[in-house]
Amino acid sequence: MTSPTQHPHTPAPDEPIGYDPALVERTWREKWAQRASNRPDIAGCARPYYALMMFPYPSAEGLHVGNLFAFTGNDIFARFQRLIGHTVFEPIGFDAFGIHSENYALKVGAHPMELIPKNIANFTRQLTRAGLMVDWSRTVDTTHPSYYKWTQWVFLQLFKRGLAYRKKAAVNWCPSCKTVLSNEQVEGGHCERCTTLVEQRAMEQWFFRITDYAPRLLANLDTLDWSASTKAAQRNWIGRSDGAEIRFRILNPLEDAGSAAAHATSEVASGISEVTVFTTRPDTIFGATYLVLAPEHPLLDLITSADQQAAVDAYRTRSAHQDIVTRKTNKEKTGAFTGAYATNPATGGLIPVWTADYVLMEYGTGAIMAVPGHDERDFAFAAKFELPIERVVAGPDQTARTPLTEAFTDDAGAVLCNSERFDGFPVDEAKAAIAAWLEEKHAGKAVANYRLHDWCISRQRYWGPPIPIIYCDECGPVAVPEKDLPVVLPNIADFTPDDSGVSPLARHEEWYRVPCPSCGKKARRETDVSDTFLDSGWYFLRYPSVGHDDVPFDATITKKWLPVNSYIGGNEHAVLHLLYSRFLTMVMYDAGHVHFEEPFTTFRAHGLIIRDGAKMSKSKGNVVNPDEYIEEWGADTFRTYLMFLGPFEEGGDFRDAGISGVKRFLDRVWASVRDASTTDEPDQAVMRKLHQTIKKVGDDVPVLAYNTAIAAMMEYVNVLRSGERKPRRAEVEPLVQLMAPFAPHIAEELWQMLGHDISVFDSGWPAFDAARLAGGTVKIAVQVNGKTRGMVVVAEGADESTVYAAALADASIAKFVTGEPTKRVFVAGRLLSLVL
Ligand SMILES: [Zn+2]
Ligand SMILES: [Zn+2]
16 A cells, blocks of 8 residues: 555645646556555455446447436446445447448458457446446457357357247338348337338348237336336337227128028138237227228138139238338228128128228237227228218217217217217226126127337348357257357458348358258358347346356356346336346246346436537537547546536536536645644535534435536535635545545545545545534625625634635635735624725
């Protein structure tokens, strides 16, 4: 340990007020590295606290100020947790696979295997310079085989459990990025990355059955301490709608459609005698006047009558050539009659069965009961094809006979009509009552439906972990044996994607030709790589176990450190990353690999930084380069300034003018500690303000109210130095601890200056004395020769000499005090009058 006298910045009494951040920060970076200050005792510690932040994508541009804002906010929280007695693990890693990196490499004509290590080295330099309490001995790089070996292992765990499957599906294809996109990566029909209009293509893809987990993913949200907006985004994405599945009996299509009514009991044999529909409006079943099946519905082959076969076939061919976006948005209704009829289980009446492309196979059961009286699309369709339109819901000013000129969909105060025993039921009540009634009749049941789709894992790109599957003509898709992991991504020069829809790896026979692990015959590797969201879906499990290379995560360590205590990241990942991480964790839980279902106990989304009122962008030229600011002002000032901009969860406006005020604040703290008297008794009024400040900062930091915590410390320093009074040691020592999470380097330096050998972060958090909290600051008027010349702000209870000093320190008052006062009149808490 270094003693205070050996320190390079031992203060001299005549030294100027400012301190040299470059020197102090370099000193402490070196000491932290030497002392391994930021490396927690992972195996042995008693009170572990896992403070996670979302890991960055290491772009070639380097760390941007938004990254630094987020990481600093997490670092302050983590350092506070350490000060209150936890052993804190604050890891970082690099999410370096994926289209961003690959596209950039293509643009600059370099190989991502060369670019990524350089970018990571640059990020590491920047993050170290920012003074984060990161454990640099436990980082992850998703592109390193030692990491993606386990990403492939995660894939295989899902494969083994039947949760990874192949399906030929209409997928979103970005013609510019030349890859499949997940639904989450499409915004309004456009690629979220390059804004190109997305096309639909039918391709064989790997999917994860996340939809099996939809009810749990939804229900568990209630148990999580997350930002309300994040939970709402997840709920909305999972998109539960409550309704009913209703079974309609189909009449024998072999009978002539015209005589179907006469043969109502003659049903199709085998398992195709009925069609199941999903509806969110079971209350309207008495108004269901026809059924619609999606053109892809397999039942169409079985129920279409001979005389309608040609029309249905033509219609199905036509809709196969349409993309899903058009189908969803097309106002013009088209369709074909199948010639089949079904029985409405509520009315017993016969209704025709149609096929139309406004019904989608992926939603519900791929079939609907059409209620044209109360659904706009059904109304348009019925009007066009002259199908019956019945009213079964009436609004407050309507009756059962009020004509329908358009679909009536307003449920407010509406009741059922033309619905036999349910007439007069309010809509909500009727939904439950009719679902129960249908269940009694064995014609349906109440069910929930979800908007969530299965997660498409396949990417026809190069820069990702190869999907660990081998195709064998004899055995089908076979898992790569775990002992053969990782399937190493080969270093190939021609990684440019093309329009073929297959990965560049498919051009490398020397790589994909392998024997089948099961039968030994000639087989072929999967040449697609996996989605980047799989890399980031489990990284938090890896961090504490970095170094344990024989397992993805060590059981004992995982039990000790997980689930994550607090997670901070951007709200743009509210749906994608957080949902996938939760899903994978649930799968790991079900497989017995982890002891918890939910990975992140607490999640808080940070806000965004704008500059001079506008979003930062290269084109506007208002991007803040953190390196320049840290160079000029020091990391401590920059960190504190970023946190002072606004509430952490809201963000703030970066204005260059503000930063000097924060530097001045740190300079004043520096000078206050340097000049503190070790012999004088502390002033009781200042001490009261100190205890109020300890309470305020201790209340604010845990709720991420960093800006108000900083304001409170600034206010305290004003009181501490009011009238440039000489501070006392007891008045400044706790202040160093309070500011330590924000400005860690200077805090360490000042703590050492105060004679301590241990790190300020191991010194504990100061306690406040509740009995001393009452009282605050007061404004005291200062008169000179009977005229009020100004006001000074001092601690309540300040004595005459303190107020006098404060008056002389105020230039606007001091200019009237042209000599030594002959008389001083002091009214405590109110007035100081000077007579010259
Ligand atoms: Zn694109
Ligand atoms: Zn085989």
